[in-house]
Amino acid sequence: MTYIDCFIAPVSHANKEAYEELAQISAKVVKENGALRVVECWLDEFGPDASSYHSTEARLDSHEYSSFTSAAGASTGETVVMSYIEWPDKATRDAGMEKVTSDPRMQFQDRPAAFDGKRLIAAGFRPMLDV
Template identity: 65%
Template sequence: MTYIDCFLTPVPRANRAQYEKLAAISSEVVREYGALRVVESWLDEGGSDASTYHADSARQSAESYGTMMAAAGTKKDETLVMSWIEWADKRSRDEGMEKVMSDPRMQFADMEPVFDGSRLIAAGFIPMLDHSNNN
């Protein structure tokens, strides 16, 4: 069964280009060590709010719902990046991430920080439903 690493990362809006470069490096390395898929998503700040995900009979005012930005603790100058990495299984993930974290390309100490890594929210997930319309 596949395994998913999921991340919510508050990122200063001004750092988007730098984040995209970091994400491209990370994606290359992670896929080299076994990841099946890497997705990085920059928040559509003008997009749908939580109220649009509820049927009319259950919908409340938009203000009554929490937001992803609030959950991640973003600051005024920040937006949110949601990322996930798909692995074949948890064992592949654990073995792959051990190699990823020791790879010299993933050591960014010589770079100006793009985001505050201590505020990264991360967790592993076991899919319980996986439907696709892909042919």
């Protein structure tokens, strides 16, 4: 069964281009090492709020829900990036990520940081529904 790595991170609006460049490089390396799919998403700051995802009977006022912005700890001038990597299975993920994290192209020490890696929220997920 597939395995999903999911990430959210706050990124400065000013670093959008730098982050997109980093994402392109990372996606290439990750796919070379077994990933099936890489998706990077910028938060739609004018998109629907959490209340729109609930039935009218269960809906609360929008201010009563948390948000990706608060979950990621984004400050003024920052937005949230949500990313996921789809792998064929966890074993491929583990072997692939070991290669990815040691790949010289993934060190990025020759450029300014596009985001603060200490603020990255990441986890692995086992799909329970895939339709």
